[in-house]
Amino acid sequence: MAALTAAPARPRKLLASRKTRVGILYALPVVVYLLVLFVYPIISTLFLSLKNADGSLTLHWYVDALTGVNLSVLITTLRISAETALLSLVFGFILANAISRLRPLWAGLAMLIVVVPHFISALVRTYGWIILLGDKGLVNETLAWAPGAPYHLLYNELGVVIGTTSMMLPYTVLLLYGVMRGVDRGLLAAAASMGAGRVTIFRRVYLPLVAPGLASAGLLSFILSLGYYITPALMGGPNQTMIATLINQQVTKENQWNGAAAQGVLLLLLTLAGLLLVKLISSLGASAKKRSAS
Amino acid sequence: MKDARIDRRLFLRGIGGVAAGVAAATALGACGTGTSRVSSSGGGGKTVVVRDSGGSYGAALQKAIYTPFTQETGISVKVLNLDNAPLLAQIKQGRPQCDLINDSMMSHAKYAGQDALEKLDRDRITSLKSAKIPDNQITDHAIGHSFYGQCIAYRTDAFGGRKPESWADFWDTKAFQGGRAMCSPDGDLPELEFALLADGVPMDKLYPLDVDRAFKVLTRLRSEIKKFWDSGPLPGVLLSRQEVTMSTVWDGRIADLQKQGVPVARQLNGIRRQFSGYAIAKDAANVDAAYQLMDFSLRAEVQANLAKAFPSNPSSPVAYEKLTEDERNALAGAPQYYDKGFDTDIDWWLKNEAAVTQRWLEWARG
Known part of the structure; x- marks a missing residue:
């Protein structure tokens, strides 16, 4: 009897403060929303990926997803995402750095130019790429004098990475631009006054200051690329098939939800692994910084 | 249940008039399929929801079929563009959003394999005979209307x-x-x-x-x-x-x-x-209107009108006779090309x- 009355006493105590109660009230809609529309679908996807046709539990969808052509598609997905993340970081960095030095009006205009192409439908944009990058496209026509022309810029990995990088550029530019605007220019001036060269200032002062932005921008474009499929399908060949294409095929063509669920779960795990990796690297960096500071 | 079905058929066949057909559909809709939603119970205009693949094909369907159908019958047509997988999921839940499905015959065979389609009552589709739809395009669950x-x-x-x-x-x-x-x-x-x-x-x-x-x-x-x-x-x-x-x-x-x-x-x-064809979703809310729209779409002259608006090849051989020679020559389904x-x-x-x-x-x- 005592145990029974003791049990509800604790939460009552927890709920005693008015502040907590109000907080829970405010959080409730979001919590319910996430439980219903996020947690429940993910759990049911997980179950779907473990279910046999007859309802018993099995791992064979995962075996399927991790063997043969499915595995090579998974590796392709990782490779293209990594390439995209790297390239969009490099170009995003250069672009954001340039924009952050511009006057606000010009900076706004430059940002507009980066973002506006993304309001155009993927299909139309891809046809634009064909006009630009095709064998008889603008780039190859202007480079007709060069040795080795025409260059194959489409329907291979290069084409895909050009396409996905341009898709990811707004994200990296926007993120890095925000971080770079926050960098105190006085610090750079101070370093220069102490006699540091441009390379040293960049490497020892500027880069560490924008590093968190770089990490999150790179991660963001990597994760977004993982689930990407329109651009790779339109600008690549079969060797650039991404895992999202396979998931789509299984669901829409073959009505095969279990296999698709398994691949979806793998995609989710990869994303989490990516997040974990960045967390690990940034905490390692932070501890190294602390050590060097002490 | 069985009796109601025969009565309805006789009724439709006997009177045939469009207005009467609508009245009959409304009156008998309630006892038609016990499990279906009764969307026409509001008393207002009847509707039918049809699934097609949209795009320029959807626009042509609207112009050549849906609008004339509404003009003739007073039944308004709502269009739904939905992929196979979500549609199948809806039907399995017993609440399909659409009544009539316009999709490839292969998709229909998949749907039928999943028990997602109504078994068709051929007597209710009079244009099967008038449009001379070939036998191989008539299955238990779907009727071929055209090919690409x-x-x-x-x-x-x-x-x-x-x-x-x-x-x-x-x-x-x-x-x-x-x-x-x-x-x-x-x-x-x-x-x-x-x-x-x-x-x-x-x-x-x-x-x-x-x-x-x-x-x-x-x-x-x-x-x-x-x-x-x-x-x-x-x-x-x-x-x-x-x-x-x-x-x-x-x-x-x-x-x-x-x-x-x-x-x-x-x-x-x-x-x-x-081939693509029409089928009726299992437990559809407006089965009667779906039959009417299917019947209307399969008419030779309606198939011909669609072929004028979009390069789809009618399944009805009669439809080709209703086209000009130029229009006919543009279609791969024209009799002179068929053996190719x-x-x-x-x-x-x-x-x-x-x-x-x-x-x-x-x-x-x-």
């Missing part, structure tokens, strides 16, 4: 005035130089039939397909295939940008380019035909699609 074809499209300026006559020419990259484009499984069924035709298999001996042989023949062309297309307009874009000199194409998709003066043409020899092609064996593909698609990917990634 997949054939060769090529640049007329690429081969010095010669024109490709067959799939063997499509494979002959010495005589007909330049890149090729073929369909990816994202777009349509893999094109094994074309490989077998190129290798000399006669058109009437294609099925069951010799998959090993087909892939062997495809391998001969692999290095020349620059792009596997996955959407209807892409072959036209690739041809007009001179990325390739020859491509497989959904027939009709290059007609606009030809009008714009792009030097492209089609070759109908060895065209692969795939073959019908896709959907039973074979239903059994083998998943395995062939997987193998296709392995092959294409090589």
Whole structure:
């Protein structure tokens, strides 16, 4: 009897403060929303990926997803995402750095130019790429004098990475631009006054200051690329098939939800692994910084 | 239940009038299917929801079929563009959003296999007889209304005035130089039939397909295939940008380019035909209106009107008689072209699609 009355006493105590109660009230809609529309679908996807046709539990969808052509598609997905993340970081960095030095009006205009192409439908944009990058496209026509022309810029990995990088550029530019605007220019001036060269200032002062932005921008474009499929399908060949294409095929063509669920779960795990990796690297960096500071 | 059905049929047959049909549908709708939602209970205008694939095809359907149907019957038509998977999920939940499904006959066979379609009462579709729909397009659950074809499209300026006559020419990259484009499984069924035709298999001996042989023949062309297309307009874009000199194409998709003066043409020899049809979703809310719309759409003159608005080939032979000669010549389904092609064996593909698609990917990634 005592145990029974003791049990509800604790939460009552927890709920005693008015502040907590109000907080829970405010959080409730979001919590319910996430439980219903996020947690429940993910759990049911997980179950779907473990279910046999007859309802018993099995791992064979995962075996399927991790063997043969499915595995090579998974590796392709990782490779293209990594390439995209790297390239969009490099170009995003250069672009954001340039924009952050511009006057606000010009900076706004430059940002507009980066973002506006993304309001155009993927299909139309891809046809634009064909006009630009095709064998008889603008780039190859202007480079007709060069040795080795025409260059194959489409329907291979290069084409895909050009396409996905341009898709990811707004994200990296926007993120890095925000971080770079926050960098105190006085610090750079101070370093220069102490006699540091441009390379040293960049490497020892500027880069560490924008590093968190770089990490999150790179991660963001990597994760977004993982689930990407329109651009790779339109600008690549079969060797650039991404895992999202396979998931789509299984669901829409073959009505095969279990296999698709398994691949979806793998995609989710990869994303989490990516997040974990960045967390690990940034905490390692932070501890190294602390050590060097002490 | 059984009696109500017969009564309704007799009633419809006896009176036939459109207004009476509507009244009957409203009056008997409630006892028609016990499990269905009764959307017409509001007393207002009746509606029917039809699934189609949208785009320019959807626009043509609206113009040639839905609007005239509403004018004639007073039943308003709502359109739903939904993929197979979510539609099937809805039907399995017992609450399909749509009544009439316009989809490929192969999809209908898949739906039927999942018990997602109403068994059709042929007596309620009078235009089956008047439009002389061929028997092989009438199944228990779906009626074929038209077909689309997949054939060769090529640049007329690429081969010095010669024109490709067959799939063997499509494979002959010495005589007909330049890149090729073929369909990816994202777009349509893999094109094994074309490989077998190129290798000399006669058109009437294609099925069951010799998959090993087909892939062997495809391998001969692999290095020349620059792009596997996955959407209807892409072959036209690739041809007009001179990325390739020859491509497989959904027939009709290059007609606009030809009008714009792009030097492209089609070759109908060895065209692969795939039929689309109408079916009624299981537990649909407006079964009677769905029958009426299906019946209306299958009429020969309505099929002909659709063919004027969109390059779809009517299943009704009577429809072709209602077209001008020019309109008829533009359609791959015209009687004079019919022997050039073959019908896709959907039973074979239903059994083998998943395995062939997987193998296709392995092959294409090589």
